[in-house]
Protein backbone atom coordinates (compact mmCIF):
# COMPACT_ATOMS: atom_id res chain seq x y z
CA UNK A 1 0.00 0.00 0.00
CA UNK A 2 2.97 2.28 -0.52
CA UNK A 3 1.13 4.29 -3.19
CA UNK A 4 -1.42 5.55 -0.68
CA UNK A 5 1.32 7.07 1.46
CA UNK A 6 2.79 8.80 -1.52
CA UNK A 7 -0.55 10.14 -2.63
CA UNK A 8 -0.89 12.25 0.47
CA UNK A 9 0.29 15.76 -0.30
CA UNK A 10 2.31 17.23 2.52
CA UNK A 11 4.29 20.45 2.55
CA UNK A 12 4.82 23.62 4.49
CA UNK A 13 4.89 27.37 4.33
CA UNK A 14 8.11 28.51 2.65
CA UNK A 15 9.90 31.82 2.34
CA UNK A 16 9.90 33.96 -0.82
CA UNK A 17 13.03 35.87 0.26
CA UNK A 18 15.24 37.28 -2.54
CA UNK A 19 13.08 36.00 -5.41
CA UNK A 20 9.59 34.45 -5.25
CA UNK A 21 10.51 31.52 -7.53
CA UNK A 22 13.07 30.35 -4.95
CA UNK A 23 10.07 29.17 -2.93
CA UNK A 24 9.92 26.20 -5.31
CA UNK A 25 13.56 25.32 -4.62
CA UNK A 26 13.07 25.62 -0.88
CA UNK A 27 9.96 23.43 -1.04
CA UNK A 28 11.77 20.85 -3.15
CA UNK A 29 14.76 20.77 -0.85
CA UNK A 30 12.67 19.88 2.19
CA UNK A 31 10.60 17.29 0.35
CA UNK A 32 7.27 19.12 -0.02
CA UNK A 33 4.68 17.80 -2.48
CA UNK A 34 2.64 21.01 -1.97
CA UNK A 35 3.53 24.33 -0.33
CA UNK A 36 2.34 27.76 0.71
CA UNK A 37 3.80 31.27 0.27
CA UNK A 38 3.00 34.87 0.95
CA UNK A 39 2.98 36.86 -2.28
CA UNK A 40 4.56 39.86 -0.51
CA UNK A 41 6.14 40.80 2.80
CA UNK A 42 3.28 39.84 5.15
CA UNK A 43 4.10 42.39 7.85
CA UNK A 44 3.26 45.70 6.19
CA UNK A 45 1.00 47.30 3.61
CA UNK A 46 3.80 47.97 1.11
CA UNK A 47 4.30 45.92 -2.03
CA UNK A 48 7.74 45.35 -3.45
CA UNK A 49 7.63 44.90 -7.20
CA UNK A 50 8.00 41.37 -8.58
CA UNK A 51 10.17 41.44 -11.70
CA UNK A 52 9.22 39.87 -15.01
CA UNK A 53 12.10 37.48 -14.61
CA UNK A 54 10.84 36.30 -11.22
CA UNK A 55 7.38 35.70 -12.67
CA UNK A 56 8.79 33.76 -15.60
CA UNK A 57 10.99 31.63 -13.37
CA UNK A 58 8.10 30.97 -10.97
CA UNK A 59 5.89 29.81 -13.83
CA UNK A 60 8.63 27.69 -15.31
CA UNK A 61 9.33 25.92 -12.01
CA UNK A 62 5.59 25.49 -11.56
CA UNK A 63 5.57 23.49 -14.79
CA UNK A 64 8.79 21.59 -14.24
CA UNK A 65 8.77 20.72 -10.55
CA UNK A 66 6.31 18.07 -9.52
CA UNK A 67 4.89 20.16 -6.66
CA UNK A 68 1.24 21.16 -6.52
CA UNK A 69 -1.00 22.72 -5.55
CA UNK A 70 0.77 25.96 -4.72
CA UNK A 71 -1.16 27.94 -2.13
CA UNK A 72 -0.87 31.64 -1.28
CA UNK A 73 -1.76 33.14 2.10
CA UNK A 74 -2.95 36.72 2.58
CA UNK A 75 -0.64 39.14 4.45
CA UNK A 76 -1.29 39.82 8.14
CA UNK A 77 -2.86 43.30 8.16
CA UNK A 78 -5.98 43.18 5.95
CA UNK A 79 -9.34 42.89 7.72
CA UNK A 80 -11.94 42.12 5.08
CA UNK A 81 -14.82 42.69 7.50
CA UNK A 82 -13.53 45.99 8.89
CA UNK A 83 -16.20 48.56 9.69
CA UNK A 84 -13.59 51.32 9.73
CA UNK A 85 -13.55 52.91 6.26
CA UNK A 86 -9.85 53.69 6.20
CA UNK A 87 -8.80 50.19 7.27
CA UNK A 88 -11.33 48.61 4.94
CA UNK A 89 -10.03 50.54 1.94
CA UNK A 90 -6.43 49.58 2.70
CA UNK A 91 -7.49 45.98 3.31
CA UNK A 92 -9.33 45.69 -0.01
CA UNK A 93 -6.43 47.30 -1.86
CA UNK A 94 -3.99 44.78 -0.48
CA UNK A 95 -6.38 41.83 -0.89
CA UNK A 96 -7.04 42.60 -4.56
CA UNK A 97 -3.36 43.21 -5.33
CA UNK A 98 -2.47 39.89 -3.72
CA UNK A 99 -5.17 38.15 -5.77
CA UNK A 100 -3.75 39.77 -8.87
CA UNK A 101 -0.37 38.27 -7.99
CA UNK A 102 -2.00 34.85 -7.67
CA UNK A 103 -3.44 35.17 -11.17
CA UNK A 104 -0.10 36.30 -12.62
CA UNK A 105 1.72 33.44 -10.87
CA UNK A 106 -0.99 30.85 -11.65
CA UNK A 107 -1.59 30.15 -7.97
CA UNK A 108 -4.98 28.45 -7.69
CA UNK A 109 -5.68 28.89 -3.95
CA UNK A 110 -5.61 32.01 -1.79
CA UNK A 111 -6.16 31.62 1.96
CA UNK A 112 -7.73 34.54 3.81
CA UNK A 113 -8.07 34.80 7.56
CA UNK A 114 -11.21 35.61 9.41
CA UNK A 115 -12.52 39.15 9.42
CA UNK A 116 -13.19 41.01 12.66
CA UNK A 117 -16.37 43.05 13.12
CA UNK A 118 -14.87 45.21 15.88
CA UNK A 119 -16.92 48.37 16.38
CA UNK A 120 -20.07 46.92 14.82
CA UNK A 121 -22.39 43.94 14.82
CA UNK A 122 -21.79 40.41 13.59
CA UNK A 123 -24.30 41.00 10.79
CA UNK A 124 -22.51 44.15 9.58
CA UNK A 125 -19.15 42.40 9.57
CA UNK A 126 -20.63 39.34 7.87
CA UNK A 127 -22.01 41.46 5.03
CA UNK A 128 -18.69 43.27 4.50
CA UNK A 129 -16.76 40.01 4.50
CA UNK A 130 -19.10 38.35 1.99
CA UNK A 131 -18.96 41.39 -0.29
CA UNK A 132 -15.14 41.43 -0.11
CA UNK A 133 -14.88 37.78 -1.11
CA UNK A 134 -17.30 38.25 -4.00
CA UNK A 135 -15.22 41.19 -5.27
CA UNK A 136 -12.08 39.08 -4.90
CA UNK A 137 -13.51 36.23 -6.98
CA UNK A 138 -14.39 38.61 -9.82
CA UNK A 139 -11.10 40.47 -9.60
CA UNK A 140 -9.22 37.19 -9.89
CA UNK A 141 -11.17 36.48 -13.09
CA UNK A 142 -12.57 33.40 -11.35
CA UNK A 143 -9.14 31.73 -11.68
CA UNK A 144 -8.36 31.93 -7.97
CA UNK A 145 -10.33 30.01 -5.36
CA UNK A 146 -10.54 31.93 -2.11
CA UNK A 147 -10.16 29.79 0.98
CA UNK A 148 -11.81 31.04 4.16
CA UNK A 149 -9.75 29.87 7.12
CA UNK A 150 -11.39 28.91 10.41
CA UNK A 151 -10.12 31.13 13.22
CA UNK A 152 -9.19 30.44 16.84
CA UNK A 153 -12.59 31.88 17.77
CA UNK A 154 -13.69 34.25 20.49
CA UNK A 155 -13.92 38.04 20.35
CA UNK A 156 -15.29 39.57 17.17
CA UNK A 157 -13.99 36.96 14.74
CA UNK A 158 -16.36 35.76 12.00
CA UNK A 159 -15.00 32.29 11.33
CA UNK A 160 -14.51 30.65 14.73
CA UNK A 161 -17.23 28.07 14.09
CA UNK A 162 -18.04 25.97 11.05
CA UNK A 163 -21.69 26.97 11.43
CA UNK A 164 -20.65 30.57 10.78
CA UNK A 165 -18.36 29.55 7.90
CA UNK A 166 -21.27 27.64 6.37
CA UNK A 167 -23.39 30.82 6.56
CA UNK A 168 -20.64 32.65 4.62
CA UNK A 169 -20.37 29.93 1.95
CA UNK A 170 -24.12 29.76 1.61
CA UNK A 171 -24.45 33.50 1.16
CA UNK A 172 -21.71 33.62 -1.51
CA UNK A 173 -22.86 30.38 -3.15
CA UNK A 174 -19.94 30.15 -5.57
CA UNK A 175 -17.60 27.24 -6.33
CA UNK A 176 -14.69 29.74 -6.16
CA UNK A 177 -14.96 29.97 -2.38
CA UNK A 178 -13.90 27.05 -0.20
CA UNK A 179 -12.34 26.44 3.20
CA UNK A 180 -8.88 26.07 4.71
CA UNK A 181 -9.20 23.91 7.85
CA UNK A 182 -6.55 24.88 10.42
CA UNK A 183 -6.20 22.21 13.10
CA UNK A 184 -4.65 24.54 15.72
CA UNK A 185 -7.37 27.15 15.24
CA UNK A 186 -10.14 24.53 15.46
CA UNK A 187 -8.73 23.19 18.74
CA UNK A 188 -8.33 26.70 20.18
CA UNK A 189 -11.91 27.46 19.13
CA UNK A 190 -13.16 24.50 21.18
CA UNK A 191 -13.27 21.54 18.77
CA UNK A 192 -11.60 18.68 20.62
CA UNK A 193 -9.67 16.91 17.89
CA UNK A 194 -7.13 15.39 20.29
CA UNK A 195 -8.70 11.91 20.47
CA UNK A 196 -10.55 9.33 18.39
CA UNK A 197 -14.12 10.19 19.38
CA UNK A 198 -13.38 13.92 19.25
CA UNK A 199 -12.15 13.66 15.66
CA UNK A 200 -15.22 11.56 14.76
CA UNK A 201 -17.51 14.21 16.26
CA UNK A 202 -15.60 16.93 14.47
CA UNK A 203 -15.98 15.20 11.09
CA UNK A 204 -19.72 14.82 11.79
CA UNK A 205 -19.90 18.54 12.50
CA UNK A 206 -18.11 19.32 9.21
CA UNK A 207 -20.49 17.04 7.32
CA UNK A 208 -23.48 18.76 8.95
CA UNK A 209 -22.19 22.25 8.10
CA UNK A 210 -19.77 23.07 5.25
CA UNK A 211 -19.44 19.46 4.00
CA UNK A 212 -16.11 17.67 3.57
CA UNK A 213 -15.97 18.71 -0.09
CA UNK A 214 -15.69 22.36 0.96
CA UNK A 215 -12.35 21.75 2.63
CA UNK A 216 -9.74 22.50 -0.03
CA UNK A 217 -6.63 22.26 2.14
CA UNK A 218 -5.60 21.53 5.73
CA UNK A 219 -3.26 23.69 7.80
CA UNK A 220 -1.56 21.17 10.06
CA UNK A 221 -0.45 22.84 13.27
CA UNK A 222 -0.49 21.57 16.82
CA UNK A 223 -1.69 23.93 19.55
CA UNK A 224 0.33 25.35 22.44
CA UNK A 225 -2.83 26.52 24.15
CA UNK A 226 -5.70 24.66 25.80
CA UNK A 227 -8.94 23.53 24.19
CA UNK A 228 -11.25 26.54 23.78
CA UNK A 229 -8.53 29.05 24.75
CA UNK A 230 -9.35 31.24 21.70
CA UNK A 231 -5.60 31.81 21.45
CA UNK A 232 -3.72 31.07 18.25
CA UNK A 233 -0.29 29.67 19.13
CA UNK A 234 1.11 27.05 16.77
CA UNK A 235 3.21 24.14 18.03
CA UNK A 236 5.23 21.37 16.37
CA UNK A 237 3.05 18.39 15.45
CA UNK A 238 2.57 15.97 18.32
CA UNK A 239 4.20 18.28 20.87
CA UNK A 240 1.09 20.32 21.64
CA UNK A 241 -2.38 19.66 23.01
CA UNK A 242 -3.79 18.05 19.85
CA UNK A 243 -0.97 15.51 20.09
CA UNK A 244 -0.12 12.33 18.25
CA UNK A 245 -3.52 10.66 18.72
CA UNK A 246 -5.27 13.70 17.28
CA UNK A 247 -3.05 13.99 14.20
CA UNK A 248 -3.04 10.26 13.63
CA UNK A 249 -6.85 10.21 13.58
CA UNK A 250 -7.05 13.29 11.36
CA UNK A 251 -4.54 12.23 8.70
CA UNK A 252 -5.97 8.73 8.48
CA UNK A 253 -9.49 9.95 7.87
CA UNK A 254 -10.44 8.62 4.44
CA UNK A 255 -11.47 12.06 3.14
CA UNK A 256 -9.03 14.36 4.91
CA UNK A 257 -6.06 12.31 3.72
CA UNK A 258 -6.95 13.26 0.15
CA UNK A 259 -6.50 16.98 0.89
CA UNK A 260 -3.17 18.82 0.68
CA UNK A 261 -1.65 19.19 4.18
CA UNK A 262 0.39 22.32 4.77
CA UNK A 263 2.39 22.94 7.93
CA UNK A 264 2.79 26.33 9.57
CA UNK A 265 4.76 25.06 12.53
CA UNK A 266 7.26 27.19 14.51
CA UNK A 267 10.83 27.78 13.44
CA UNK A 268 13.07 26.85 16.39
CA UNK A 269 15.78 24.47 17.48
CA UNK A 270 13.44 21.66 18.58
CA UNK A 271 12.32 20.60 15.10
CA UNK A 272 12.90 21.55 11.49
CA UNK A 273 10.24 21.61 8.77
CA UNK A 274 11.68 18.33 7.47
CA UNK A 275 11.23 16.79 10.95
CA UNK A 276 7.60 17.88 11.07
CA UNK A 277 6.86 16.62 7.56
CA UNK A 278 8.49 13.26 8.36
CA UNK A 279 6.61 13.08 11.65
CA UNK A 280 3.26 13.59 9.89
CA UNK A 281 4.17 11.00 7.26
CA UNK A 282 5.07 8.53 10.01
CA UNK A 283 1.51 8.70 11.33
CA UNK A 284 -0.04 7.56 8.06
CA UNK A 285 -1.43 4.02 8.30
CA UNK A 286 0.11 1.91 5.60
Ligand SMILES: [Zn+2]
Nearest residue numbers: 149182219264
Ligand atom coordinates in the same frame (compact mmCIF):
# COMPACT_ATOMS: atom_id res chain seq x y z
ZN1 LIG B 1 -3.36 28.59 9.23
Ligand SMILES: [Zn+2]
Nearest residue numbers: 184185232234
Ligand atom coordinates in the same frame (compact mmCIF):
# COMPACT_ATOMS: atom_id res chain seq x y z
ZN1 LIG C 1 -2.70 30.47 13.27
